[in-house]
Amino acid sequence: MKQQFARQFKILLPALIIVFIAALPMKAASSQLLLATTTSTDNTGLLDYLAPMFTKSTGIELKWVATGTGKALKLGENCDCDVLMVHAPPAEKKYVEAGFGVNRRQIMFNDFVIIGPDSDPAGIKKQEICSALQNISEKKEPFVSRGDNSGTNKKEMFLWKQCSGQLPEKQEWYLQTGQGMLATINVAAERNGYTMTDRGTYIKFEANSKGNPPLRIVVEGDESLLNQYSVIEVNPAHCSKVQNELARQFGDWLVSKEGQEAINQFRLLDKQLFTANASQ
Amino acid sequence: MSFILEGFVKAFQLLYQGDSETYSAVLATLKVSSISMTVSLLAGIPLGYLLGYLDFPGKRGVRTVVDTLLSLPTVFIGLVVYAFISNRGPLGEFGLLFTLTGIAIGQSILALPIVIALTATSVEGLERALKLTLRSLGASPRQMFFTTIWEARMGLLIAAVTAAGRVLTEVGISMMVGGNIKWHTRTITTAIALETNKGQFATGIALGLVLLAMAFAINLSLSTLRRRV
Numbered sequence: 001m002k003q004q005f006a007r008q009f010k011i012l013l014p015a016l017i018i019v020f021i022a023a024l025p026m027k028a029a030s031s032q033l034l035l036a037t038t039t040s041t042d043n044t045g046l047l048d049y050l051a052p053m054f055t056k057s058t059g060i061e062l063k064w065v066a067t068g069t070g071k072a073l074k075l076g077e078n079c080d081c082d083v084l085m086v087h088a089p090p091a092e093k094k095y096v097e098a099g100f101g102v103n104r105r106q107i108m109f110n111d112f113v114i115i116g117p118d119s120d121p122a123g124i125k126k127q128e129i130c131s132a133l134q135n136i137s138e139k140k141e142p143f144v145s146r147g148d149n150s151g152t153n154k155k156e157m158f159l160w161k162q163c164s165g166q167l168p169e170k171q172e173w174y175l176q177t178g179q180g181m182l183a184t185i186n187v188a189a190e191r192n193g194y195t196m197t198d199r200g201t202y203i204k205f206e207a208n209s210k211g212n213p214p215l216r217i218v219v220e221g222d223e224s225l226l227n228q229y230s231v232i233e234v235n236p237a238h239c240s241k242v243q244n245e246l247a248r249q250f251g252d253w254l255v256s257k258e259g260q261e262a263i264n265q266f267r268l269l270d271k272q273l274f275t276a277n278a279s280q
Numbered sequence: 281m282s283f284i285l286e287g288f289v290k291a292f293q294l295l296y297q298g299d300s301e302t303y304s305a306v307l308a309t310l311k312v313s314s315i316s317m318t319v320s321l322l323a324g325i326p327l328g329y330l331l332g333y334l335d336f337p338g339k340r341g342v343r344t345v346v347d348t349l350l351s352l353p354t355v356f357i358g359l360v361v362y363a364f365i366s367n368r369g370p371l372g373e374f375g376l377l378f379t380l381t382g383i384a385i386g387q388s389i390l391a392l393p394i395v396i397a398l399t400a401t402s403v404e405g406l407e408r409a410l411k412l413t414l415r416s417l418g419a420s421p422r423q424m425f426f427t428t429i430w431e432a433r434m435g436l437l438i439a440a441v442t443a444a445g446r447v448l449t450e451v452g453i454s455m456m457v458g459g460n461i462k463w464h465t466r467t468i469t470t471a472i473a474l475e476t477n478k479g480q481f482a483t484g485i486a487l488g489l490v491l492l493a494m495a496f497a498i499n500l501s502l503s504t505l506r507r508r509v
Contacts, residue, residue: 034378043478048462065378065459079367080377183477208479241367241375 033246035064036081038151039180040110041229042066044200044273049266050259057258058249068150068180076100076232079239083247084232085254088151092230101232107254108263108274109228112155114219115185115202116141116194124194129222130163137164140173142193146184147176151227156196159224182208189214198227200273207269229274231255254278287485294486301462301471306490309467312380312454313447316387320395320443323388325436328399329425333411343400349393354386354452361386362456378459383467386453391443398442402435403428437506441499448495468494 041047042064051062065075069086076084077100084101086092095101114132116122122141124132136143146153160167168174175191177184181201188195195215197205206213219225231251236244253259255278263276294302331342363369365376365385376382410431414424429436451469458465460474468491475484 039477063378063461063464065461079372180477182479186479205479239367241373 031059031243031246032061032063033083033243033250034081035062035083035085035250036072036075037064037066037085038069038072038087039066039182040087040152040198040201041085043180043182044204044268046200046263046266046274050262053258053262054250054253058253060246060249062250066180068146068148068153070149070151070154073100076234077238079234079242082234082243083250084234085229086151086232087227087229088154089228089230091151091154092232096232100235100238102235102237103248103251104230104232105251105255105278106228106230107259107278108276109226110199110274111220112152112196112225112227113199113202113217114194114196115188115215116218117192117214118216120218121192122194125218127219129159129219129224132219133160133163136173136194137168137171140171142173142175142188142191143168144175144177144184144188144191144193144195146181147178148180150181152181152196152198155227159196162224185215194218200268203268203271203273228277283481284485286482288489290482291486291489294483295490301466302487302490304463305466305468305471305487306494308380308465309448309469309491309494312383312387312458312467313444315381315384316391316447317440317444319384319388320391320447321440324392324395324439324443325399325429326425327392328396328439329403329429331396332400332403333424333428343397346393346397346400350397352390352393354390354450355456356452357386357389358453358456361389361453365457377457378461378465380458380465382457383454383465386457387447387450390450390453391447394443394446395439398439399432399436402432402439405435406431434506437502441502444498445495448491448498 037047043066047062047064047066051064054060054062065072065081067075069088069091072081072084072086073091073095075081076095085107092101092104096104114124114129116124122132122136122139124135127135145156157167173193175187175193177187179187181197182205184195185197185201185205187193199220202217205215231254233244233247233251234242236242254263260276260278263274264272266273293299331339331346361382362377365371365374365382367375367377376385406428410428414427419427449469451473454460454465454467454470455473458467458470460466460470466474468487472484472487472491475481475487
């Protein structure tokens with residue numbers, strides 16, 4: 001019996017060794033920067049495009065967690081990332097004032113659009129944003145919201161409050177998914193409803209649907225639909241272990257001529273998604 | 281509907297053409313599940329043996345607790361581990377959040393009750409005569425342990441397969457603790473969740489098939505092992 005056991009062990013040992021070797025952590029690169037960002041920069045492929053250029057120019061490897069702006073700010077507050085790339089200016093300003101972040105810099109913008117079924121059951125095509133939202137509300141057409149406290153969600157809630165004085169919370173036509181932008185657009189498509197999205201994610205959705213998207217842009221171009229992205233370094237005074245030197249380099253690179261040109265040159269389906277507007 | 285068929289075709293393409301993103305996720309899944317399986321087996325088998333073999337006051341109570349832990353929801357484990365290893369948490373200084381090690385901690389917690397409960401059950405299932413015989417032959421505690429474990433090997437194999445199935449397929453812990461970081465902590469299951477969120481159903485289905493193929497390979501090699509012992 002013992003011999004049997006020993007024989008089994010001889011078979012198992014090499015397997016175990018292989019497993020352990022495979023399990024050894026990958027050799028850590030000299031410097032890794034952890035960025036918390038929003039789903040829009042990840043889903044559109046912008047970060048996949050920028051990260052190698054940034055690494056080439058600075059030697060820093062960029063890792064990122066893509067989540068909503070709300071969660072990203074929370075990650076920074078908890079010292080769980082080094083730098084943030086988010087888009088909710090009022091929340092960002094509060095965040096910096098509270099001492100969680102430093103050196104907030106504008107980097108680029110894109111814009112939000114309202115999309116809906118081609119048949120446009122609420123009849124809001126080409127209306128201005130407030131009357132569009134009011135019409136959706138009056139006709140009780142389904143409106144799908146992110147409901148996840150992301151930058152997009154904050155903007156949408158702000159617009160509802162501004163246009164109709166209150167959030168359509170708990171209305172049966174107001175659906176909160178609690179998921180990312182593309183997932184939310186997919187819900188809107190399944191429910192034949194409206195939603196507000198950043199243009200970049202919509203272009204990606206258009207590409208996914210192979211040129212025949214079930215939802216189309218119905219409202220766009222309004223001043224209040226602009227979507228400003230900023231980079232914020234997590235405050236080293238608040239988080240002692242944060243890699244502020246690397247975070248600073250990332251911010252510097254984004255607002256540099258090289259970074260700004262890279263952002264402007266990023267194309268999805270031949271369309272420019274983001275417009276660089278760093279104030280340097 | 282075409283995306284379902286597309287998924288099958290794409291699964292073969294991803295594997296055959298050596299798609300680096302897919303292999304990175306496969307490797308991450310393999311790494312993290314090997315660590316958590318090793319930890320949970322090394323800790324769980326002796327504990328399960330003690331629970332099944334010894335009679336002690338309050339044994340029923342311990343057993344009920346372990347059985348309850350079998351239904352620990354992965355998102356809850358994820359949340360608790362996250363809270364502990366976040367930089368503001370009690371274990372924050374080790375910097376485990378968004379690492380494979382962090383995921384492995386959560387998965388070990390997931391797998392441990394399974395290994396303990398199934399080991400205890402299979403040890404209990406052995407004939408009581410074995411215990412008496414061994415004792416009358418004057419076996420040392422160490423010999424008792426190894427002989428009993430050897431006799432219960434089929435049950436242990438089932439415990440390992442069940443735990444591996446749970447660990448390989450969980451998504452809650454990997455997503456919350458690992459953060460789904462590309463090239464680092466993106467596992468097959470979190471990649472599927474991401475592709476579904478992005479509306480790329482074909483890629484998601486393809487990754488699901490890859491995971492199934494891995495589970496198949498593991499079970500195939502274990503059943504070969506079972507025939508040999």
